[in-house]
Amino acid sequence: MNSRPIFPRFSLVSKLTVHYSLFTFLILLASTVLMYWGLVSSFDRRNHSYLDSQVRLIGALLQKGDQEALKKEVLYDHPSVEYIRHYERVLDEGEHVLLETPAIRKVLPPELFTAESFKGTMKAQRFADGNLYVLKSAWFPLASGEKRLVQVALEISQVEKIRADYRHKLLTVLIVGVILCAGAGIFIARRDLRPLREITETARNITVSNLDERIYKETFPKELQVLATAFDGMLDRLNNAFESLSNYSANLAHELRTPISILMGEAEVALSRPRSADEYRRVIESELEECQHLTRLIESLLFLARFDRNEIELKAEEVDVCELVEGIWEYFGPLVEEHGITFECTGEALLAADRELLRRALGNLIHNAIVYNKKRGRVTVAIRQQEDRSAEISISDTGCGISPEQLPRIFDRLNRNGRSKQLSPMWPGLVLPIAKTIMELHGGTITVASELERGTTFTLRFPPPVAQPSRKMTKS
Template sequence: MASRSLTTTLALAFAGTTIAVFALAGSVLYFALERQVTLQDDSEIVLAARHTRRLANELQSFADVRAHADRLTSQVLGNATLSMDVRDANGNPLFSHNTADDTTSLVEPLVATQRVAPSARITGRAIVEAQRGSGMPVRGLAADASLADGSAVTIVIARDMTDRWLLLDHYRDRLYGAGFGGMLLAFLMSWMLVHESLRPLRQLAAHAAGVTVDRLHARMEIDNAPRELASVIASLNAMLERLAGGFQRMSQYTADLAHDMRTPLANLRGSTEVALARPRSADEYRAVLESNLEECERISRMIESVLFLARAEHPQFVTRMKALDVHEELARVADYFEGIADDAGVQVRVTGGGEIRADAELFRRAVSNLLANAIRHTPRGREIELRAEESADSLRVTVANQGSHIDPTRLERVFDRFYRADPARHHAPAGPASTGLGLAIVRTIMELHGGHAYAESDDASTRFILRFPRKSAPRDPIRLPVI
């Protein structure tokens, strides 16, 4: 189906509106003119009938009527469209003026239906309209008059409306022509105006066509853009800003993922090549296999983390919310890490408590990731605290360790994927090796719960805080590109 032109559609709408306005105004003017002309002609007919009846009342007999015919017909002289016909009570014509053959036929119906009594006042209500034999309209009235001897005569005054009919027809044709011409003019002018008004949209489309993956930095800039498009341009520029940030994060994410995957793969390949360089004992082969197994487990954890992040950002990701005893859950996580903490020479202490509504598995995973991170960066002989604090609107779970201080400029980025505060990317000697995705998973889990994850660091300790609202907001996680 071919798309419609907005310019043509609006121009046709304006043209249709114009013809509707012309039709309404023309109809009002036409009927107003017709009524005014009719009232004027009716007034002439009524005046002529009144004067003629007054003169007839002064005459003595039918003979006087015939004798003074010129005096009676003087009431319609000077107007070629007016005619007069006078008859006696039996309908016999006494005289007539300006009546054609096809007009006299109107006398009978006028006398029969619209006769005004001699004592009644002649008004415009007595006027009727009929048609001549040629089809032209005629308006007139019939009125009775009493002579001095008591005889009655019927006076018929009629007006030929041909000239009025032709005038109104000509006026109607002019209205049709003006309406059609106005419609065409409105269409052309509106088409040009709309076409010019839509020029910023065409410029916007041209700018948008020039935006590619390599030119996401480009922004929509339209000179003299109308106010109605200002919000659209601002929204498009904001969208491009988000896209540029998303592609930048995706590029960084891809580079980080390739770097982190390359390290264990290089270790696997290097240890295997060394083992195959010459024959070795069973213990040496076993050590190589154990080392390779550790690297495989590291790759497996990395792949599992990537898959979790990809699934968590899907709109249909399912969470199983229920009421949790926070102290009990923190104690369970601490017990699970007891052996790792002992090997790292640190102690884990659980304080505080409360109750929240959360997904138990995701809650444990978030706290476990924070605790594993704290164990890796806590010097031997120090303590890690898992603390739960309730407030009126939220519950905060804090994982605090007495490790090295994190620069404030890097605190906002510690939850980014594959980001490490140590630029050298070396793992801390204590605890399990990091995949660089643990804190990113924590942030995603908090977004699923409508909460917030953030970090604080000073000379005394480093604290990772999970803030759970009392009433979880609807999930609306930030969409990041996932490879």
């Protein structure tokens, strides 16, 4: 049962845009966080440095005993330094206030300066007046042996306003940046995927009538050039397969039409007027011969169809090739005498093969060597077995040969040129395709070398037994 996807399928442009926007958001977020953290750290360092300097200044004035300068520093409100204001207080050992900035009395009583203020780790807090303060405390010994407590408060409300304004600006930059990047991502994705749409449109317009049209363009990006080349290769194979199928269908129709036409013609002639028993017998014998031809054709087609569906099983056994070839030659004795052909078989080999299929392949090739040979020509079968037990069988004749134009197509099904029809009108163009199929079933190969008016040599190469497929053979 096919399950539906949890999420709808997005277009490639949408996916690229989402991924591009997501990574842009993460990069901008990391950048803004680092920038804000840098600003906050800078302000914190500056605030603590300012507090420390004020505490040390008052402590130095106490230790010098400069009361005038001390009063001037502590009692009077100081104007803000850039964006901060500070307040000061001096207490004795009993923590009684001796001097303090007037504005600090109601807002920051002495007890607000906790132990953390001595360590310098007290965080900024908001107090009664609603402003934000950072506190710092320190004891300073005097020359008389007494100690004084110095408390300094730094108002940083303006700093917090600057931080908040900076946060808002960074957030604005983050949102606007993501939106702009998403828009740019859509534009870039659509523009860069335009060649893919061209490939799609071209592929959509290719039909049986224009299989020769191709997709590849030099203007495509490198990655899409590879895709377009792969599509064009597929179209080449489809075109070749379609042409082969068309030729195969046309040749098959011709092969079927000829004997059927003969059968119908002979029947019509026989029925055109009363005939004697001998005449009817000759007609029946002639029609029986045509029926046998149709039977051979149908059996050959059925064999190839079973091979295409991977339904042929081999019955492997040890076969003496030389003995098998001599038996085939004896079978063609009357045909050999008719053409005056001499025969020679050299070498020997043992094969693990299906005897009947091997007999059929060798028989087809030897029959061809006889039929397409010259009068009083010669057929030679050379058998060689290698050390790894692979074998090679060459079947040569001294016949008419095959033209270079026809050579690449001789293994096509039902492919017959004019010369083959003339020499063997009753033998359909399935001899060589069947031999090639049998070799593929055995994991071997078949090749051909030919010269016009000099002869043809077919070479069958069988792999070592260990390389042969097991019981059910597959097509290579």
